[in-house]
Amino acid sequence: MSNKHAPAPMWNIVADENMPLVEELFASIDGKPSQIKRLPGREITQSDLVDTDILLVRSVTKVNRKLLADTKVRFVGTATIGTDHIDLDYLASQGIQFSSAPGCNAQGVVEYVLTSIAYWAEQRQKDLSTVKVGIIGAGNVGSRVARTLQRLGINYVVNDPPLAEMHEQGDFVDLTQIGKCDVITCHVPLVKDGEHPTYHLISETFLKQLPDESLLINSSRGPVLDNKAALDIKRSGKAIDYILDVWEGEPDVNIELMDKTLVATPHIAGYSQEGKIRGTYQLYRAVHSWLQVDGDNQLQDFLPDSPKWQWNGLLKNLYQTLKPFYDLEADDSRMRTEKSDIKNQFDGLRKNYPQRLEFLDNL
Numbered sequence: 001m002s003n004k005h006a007p008a009p010m011w012n013i014v015a016d017e018n019m020p021l022v023e024e025l026f027a028s029i030d031g032k033p034s035q036i037k038r039l040p041g042r043e044i045t046q047s048d049l050v051d052t053d054i055l056l057v058r059s060v061t062k063v064n065r066k067l068l069a070d071t072k073v074r075f076v077g078t079a080t081i082g083t084d085h086i087d088l089d090y091l092a093s094q095g096i097q098f099s100s101a102p103g104c105n106a107q108g109v110v111e112y113v114l115t116s117i118a119y120w121a122e123q124r125q126k127d128l129s130t131v132k133v134g135i136i137g138a139g140n141v142g143s144r145v146a147r148t149l150q151r152l153g154i155n156y157v158v159n160d161p162p163l164a165e166m167h168e169q170g171d172f173v174d175l176t177q178i179g180k181c182d183v184i185t186c187h188v189p190l191v192k193d194g195e196h197p198t199y200h201l202i203s204e205t206f207l208k209q210l211p212d213e214s215l216l217i218n219s220s221r222g223p224v225l226d227n228k229a230a231l232d233i234k235r236s237g238k239a240i241d242y243i244l245d246v247w248e249g250e251p252d253v254n255i256e257l258m259d260k261t262l263v264a265t266p267h268i269a270g271y272s273q274e275g276k277i278r279g280t281y282q283l284y285r286a287v288h289s290w291l292q293v294d295g296d297n298q299l300q301d302f303l304p305d306s307p308k309w310q311w312n313g314l315l316k317n318l319y320q321t322l323k324p325f326y327d328l329e330a331d332d333s334r335m336r337t338e339k340s341d342i343k344n345q346f347d348g349l350r351k352n353y354p355q356r357l358e359f360l361d362n363l
């Protein structure tokens with residue numbers, strides 16, 4: 001395969017400042033050294049990229065014609081699962097290679113969701129052996145949430161029309177059935193058009209039919225939930241709980257909605273150390289595969305030793321057994337502490353997020 005970079009004396013790389021291991025993994029590629037420039041994701045502009053070969057971003061950088069026109073960028077990688085911040089059609093039209101990091105932080109999200117359900121059960125005195133969870137989206141995250149609930153003996157149903165149409169194995173239910181569940185958790189990409197859009201999938205109509213005392217968790221993308229409708233429903237006095245990790249208009253979170261949540265966090269559901277490391281590593285592999293060259297670094301050498309949660313077989317007090325491994329309440333309280341200036345503090349809460357390790361792989 002030929003590529004425009006073969007004669008370059010040095011790789012020019014621009015990377016989001018919040019990606020770990022870029023210096024370690026990208027110091028040289030195929031024997032050629034790299035010059036790596038780190039920038040805050042929201043502040044990367046076209047002028048930073050004029051002589052850049054490889055752009056490595058996270059979810060806060062909008063990658064489109066405005067950013068990439070008249071630059072040398074030939075590879076864009078996002079160390080995230082979601083790709084709604086990337087104009088994939090534009091990249092394809094320009095022959096710019098692209099990679100995301102599918103599944104990289106799925107385990108962190110699963111742990112966030114399980115801890116959230118357990119916290120809600122404790123707060124609202126629910127018996128998890130009689131609760132039914134509705135999972136919307138059964139990809140990397142949703143299917144693992146299902147597997148985890150299955151192992152714990154918690155009932156669930158799954159909605160995923162695109163998968164159902166592909167005749168994937170498994171039983172799928174429609175959204176009406178999901179709307180009858182005690183807990184609903186969303187794991188869909190943000191898609192605004194096509195056959196199965198997810199923008200405002202959780203609409204006023206959907207929220208109105210939810211049973212009283214149900215819980216809605218959104219850790220997918222803010223606009224999957226109509227935030228205004230969610231607020232209006234609470235204002236109307238409906239007894240429904242929200243656990244929200246993602247928000248319409250981030251970082252400009254609706255403070256009244258935040259006040260009405262059971263748990264509010266600043267888009268950190270997937271923020272395990274391992275998830276971030278896997279994200280960068282998957283891009284390292286993708287760059288080498290694009291160039292058809294070898295890379296010697298092995299993922300295992302960068303992953304920390306993770307703690308192991310041992311389940312005692314009881315659903316009662318589940319939250320108290322999870323809390324030493326993931327302190328959801330601490331995440332919630334850090335966000336509420338910054339409430340008065342959340343728009344300006346949101347990114348800082350994420351940048352300075354405390355180390356969190358995955359713990360659930362031995363259920």
Ligand SMILES: NC(=O)c1ccc[n+]([C@@H]2O[C@H](COP(=O)([O-])OP(=O)(O)OC[C@H]3O[C@@H](n4cnc5c(N)ncnc54)[C@H](O)[C@@H]3O)[C@@H](O)[C@H]2O)c1
Nearest residue numbers: 081082137138139140141160162187188189196220269270
């Ligand atoms: N909060 C966080 O920190 C965090 C972390 C990781 C991922 N995410 C978000 O979660 C999303 C899901 O992650 P994933 O790894 O499971 O993605 P994935 O692509 O593996 O799976 C998404 C699933 O959603 C299904 N789907 C698409 N449209 C649907 C619709 N209209 N109704 C029901 N199902 C639909 C797809 O068929 C697919 O099975 C990501 O796109 C990302 O936006 C958030």
Ligand SMILES: O=C(O)[C@H](O)[C@H](O)COP(=O)(O)O
Nearest residue numbers: 058059060080081082105270
């Ligand atoms: O899509 C994802 O993978 C997550 O939403 C991602 O972890 C968000 O974190 P960010 O890229 O904004 O640091």
